[in-house]
Amino acid sequence: MRPFSYARPASLGETFDLLDSAGPGEIRPLVGGTDLIVGLQSGRIRPDVVVDLKHLADLPAGIEQVDGRLRISAPTSLTDIIGDARIRTWFPALAEAASTVGSVQIRNRASLTGNICNASPAFDTGPALLVHDAVVLLSSRDGDRRVPVADFVLGPRRTDLRAGEIATAVELPVPETPLRASFARLTRRRGVDLATLSLCCVVGPRRTRFAFGAVAPRPFVVDDDSGVLADPSSSPEDRDEVLRAMTAQASPITDVRGGADYRQAMLLVLGRRALAAARSRPVQSQPDGAR
Numbered sequence: 480m481r482p483f484s485y486a487r488p489a490s491l492g493e494t495f496d497l498l499d500s501a502g503p504g505e506i507r508p509l510v511g512g513t514d515l516i517v518g519l520q521s522g523r524i525r526p527d528v529v530v531d532l533k534h535l536a537d538l539p540a541g542i543e544q545v546d547g548r549l550r551i552s553a554p555t556s557l558t559d560i561i562g563d564a565r566i567r568t569w570f571p572a573l574a575e576a577a578s579t580v581g582s583v584q585i586r587n588r589a590s591l592t593g594n595i596c597n598a599s600p601a602f603d604t605g606p607a608l609l610v611h612d613a614v615v616l617l618s619s620r621d622g623d624r625r626v627p628v629a630d631f632v633l634g635p636r637r638t639d640l641r642a643g644e645i646a647t648a649v650e651l652p653v654p655e656t657p658l659r660a661s662f663a664r665l666t667r668r669r670g671v672d673l674a675t676l677s678l679c680c681v682v683g684p685r686r687t688r689f690a691f692g693a694v695a696p697r698p699f700v701v702d703d704d705s706g707v708l709a710d711p712s713s714s715p716e717d718r719d720e721v722l723r724a725m726t727a728q729a730s731p732i733t734d735v736r737g738g739a740d741y742r743q744a745m746l747l748v749l750g751r752r753a754l755a756a757a758r759s760r761p762v763q764s765q766p767d768g769a770r
């Protein structure tokens with residue numbers, strides 16, 4: 480591991496001072512460290528400074544409802560996200576997806592912003608964030624900007640994060656009517672393993688939306704506006720035809736987790752299952768104890 484210095488700023492202002500004083504690639508934010516430490520150890524990531532975002536007085540861990548959106552601050556752990564009644568009610572697919580990341584120990588440390596900013600093609604929260612129109616809140620000394628997760632992740636290990644910026648939160652629009660959503664994931668074994676593929680499905684009154692992960696350089700979203708997938712009386716053949724057209728947009732690779740043909744075939748199988756799970760899901764409009 481290449482030596483680096485560790486900074487623990489106490490406020491966003493101090494963080495921006497550090498970011499502004501560093502050149503491109505010289506400084507790396509850290510939240511849970513579950514990706515970053517692996518990259519530092521392997522030598523793939525070689526910063527001069529690691530800046531810890533877990534101790535900022537003006538960016539505490541937490542989830543709050545603001546102007547019709549649920550805002551998850553950057554230091555919030557996946558465990559806290561999974562346990563939040565509002566997430567489980569309004570964004571059940573995100574709770575399901577986050578529950579599959581690593582192990583209990585990993586989820587106790589890992590953050591949602593870290594999962595996004597790491598930009599692995601297989602990051603498990605990606606499809607859920609896309610179907611729910613999640614936005615990354617990016618902050619710098621010059622102010623804030625909001626970028627949809629779908630646009631923020633550009634490809635493997637590439638994001639739209641600019642010099643001087645950090646991701647301070649992820650925001651999800653609270654749905655006006657409850658959504659029927661589900662998450663499905665294929666792995667080589669139960670337990671700690673990255674996804675061979677993952678997907679999310681949201682069924683609305685007419686539109687059905689799917690997002691797919693680990694089968695393209697970045698997760699992507701596809702809508703069915705024909706009404707076939709949302710219609711309980713549509714035939715399995717018609718549903719398969721729509722699902723095949725949606726999954727045709729994937730460009731899976733062959734690697735240790737599976738062949739490209741296998742991944743493509745399994746997209747249809749998991750797509751059917753996710754659709755059935757979402758359609759049969761009981762919906763609850765208000766979480767217990769919602770604020």
Ligand SMILES: Cc1cc2nc3c(=O)[nH]c(=O)nc-3n(C[C@H](O)[C@H](O)[C@H](O)COP(=O)(O)OP(=O)(O)OC[C@H]3O[C@@H](n4cnc5c(N)ncnc54)[C@H](O)[C@@H]3O)c2cc1C
Nearest residue numbers: 510511512513514515580581589590593594596602603646
């Ligand atoms: C054993 C193991 C199993 C895993 N299993 C899975 C899995 O099943 N599914 C999965 O999706 N992932 C998995 N991961 C990867 C990892 O746990 C997740 O990606 C996690 O969500 C990363 O969050 P973190 O807070 O630890 O990020 P960190 O490691 O702290 O950061 C990750 C990257 O994002 C950058 N970053 C972090 N926060 C910010 C911010 N606020 N602003 C700007 N940049 C930021 C860092 O500089 C770094 O480049 C696994 C990792 C391990 C070690």
